[in-house]
Amino acid sequence: MTETVLEKAILRIDLKFGNINPQTAQIKQYELEKDMRVWRIFLNGYAKNGFVVFDEEALSKDEVLNALKDLAPEIKSMRRLTVADLVEESMSWNGILGKMKS
């Protein structure tokens, strides 16, 4: 699996939250992050936004939104990518502070 997993299609949803604080963000992030089907997650209780990257084949978008429903999520954007893309985007040469996207 270790080679084929790189081709796996995953979905990234960027979100805005209507009802979130630092504590609820942290608790919810941990809850979802434990799930093997979630590849990356960040919920910011201060900025009231965040994103989840997950395996859409195994975990539907509705399930993710349902898990986040207490935080009143609103989808800002969606992007499909592969695990290989996620790995590449994580490389340190793509994340030099001051030159990063976010």
Place this chain on the structure above:
Amino acid sequence: MAEVVGEIPSGEKEFAESAKKIRDIVEFPEISEDEFYEGLKRASRGYGGKLPHRTYSLCPETRRVVPALVWENGGKVWITKKCPEGMITDLYYEDVELYYRFKRWLWGEKEIYSANVENSGVNCPLDCGMCPRHSSHTSLLNIVLTNRCNLSCWYCFFYAKEGQPIYEPTLEQIRTMLRNAKKEHPIGANAVQLTGGEPTLRDDLIEIIKIAREEGYDHVQLNTDGIKLAFEPELVKKIREAGTNTLYMSYDGMTPQTNWKNHWEVPLILENVRKAGGPGIVLVPTTIRNVNDHELGAIINFGLNHLDIIRGVNFQPLSQVGRVPTKERQRFRITIPGAIKRIEEQTNGVIARDDWYPIPIAGHIARFFEAFTGSRYYMTSHFACGAATYIFLDREEKRVTPIPRFIDVEGFVEFLDEKAEEIEQWGSMGKLKKLKLGAEIFMKFKSFYDEKYAPKGLSVLDLIKNAFMHGNYDALGKFHENSLFLGMMHFMDEYNYDVERVERCVIHYAMPDGRIVPFCTFNVIPELYRDKVQAQFSYTWDEWRALHPGWDYKGDKYFRSREFVEKMKKSDLYRKTYVDIEDYFGLNRE
């Protein structure tokens, strides 16, 4: 106890036997909820503040990140947190004076300006990766090569049990992980530890070592139990030739009971390393109160007796994995000052408390060398994470001397700090200026050096002269031949977890999903890091067997036979290794 032989070593019976005798217990102090919250109010904040100090910790059950109080009581430093499951206190540091002495050398600068995850770190340590909040670059990168293991340690949750998925990154993934850490900005990783499971189980290990070299790593170390190296001398040679600098070898004590992992195999391992001309060995004793903390001096003595191949001893005070009842924590918890104290007692004061320095003191030395040579080698961990010293052996006099006995280390480092500041203000430095400065440092060094106490056969002054005046570091080899590195590295667990320490961690794991994670998040929160990500990238049992048709799970395991142990007991090699050795600390004198 009688040796446990004729089975795959697991250590369960030996540990139970070792833990029977309770020599001392850590009494945790009482603190009420009111006192805790009052303490938090008046506590200092920010790295390096005085005690009581406010930090964040992790709840063992709920995994919430909660405020924690680092405070003093009875000459010791404690960490207390209020978790949903109740108040939890644990020992943070066994000696408040040493805490303050080490704190003086903290390194507060941020040394990394690249990140692997898109987040701000507000949920630290639940979204590691590394994030922009992290302060230290990777000094030592760990890459897990496999979760297969030849032993079956009873406490280990990590190795693949029969039928469980197997994690083994491909060569391409390993290269990517190496490159990722190498390209950290502005200082890339330069040292890598290949670990497991048991990394020697991989058939392509030699190729992996070569890849690490190709990717520009100057230091490659292999974290191993050494078992395969005991029986495959050719493998030792190949490992050395491929570019391995160090075997970072588990070595928990001097008896088959305390060192059940490889006591019987160590004589063969040392012999094979000698024949192969390396790599140098660093012994790694996991140090546990009431289990093997009475053997620390003897382990150092053992290292000194095999100084031709043993380069160091790096003690690792126990990190208590998983949920641990208070009574067990009181029984087994030891911290860096506790291990240092025992070493002082067990070496009859030869290696004393004041002979140790915190790891970040190296940051101050590196600052000077960066200014002086232009190279960048920082070591910027939290001051409570580690300690180190060097001891020198005068073989003729049979005398052991720690480095601070003949060099005023603190004075010299302060002087280098001043010089670094001076050079940084110059902007650039011509050859002549550099030569003059080198000469000045050499002359000044003499005032920090006391020849009377220096070990014979080691010309420290020549070494310093070559390094500072001629830029020649070859003489450092001589330094290593006569010296033994002693280190301490205390990895954290759920109970003594300090987020401020994690933020400054310098020992990281590369994960195949592109993240680089501090040691104490990778292993302490395995459900988010180690176990989860490795499971995402694992082969199912069936996939693995299909890829490796001849492979047999039991074939990976080491079976220690009674015949082998009997043969070792009677061998000259065993005697030479353990029995007919010098007693440099008067350990056996009445």
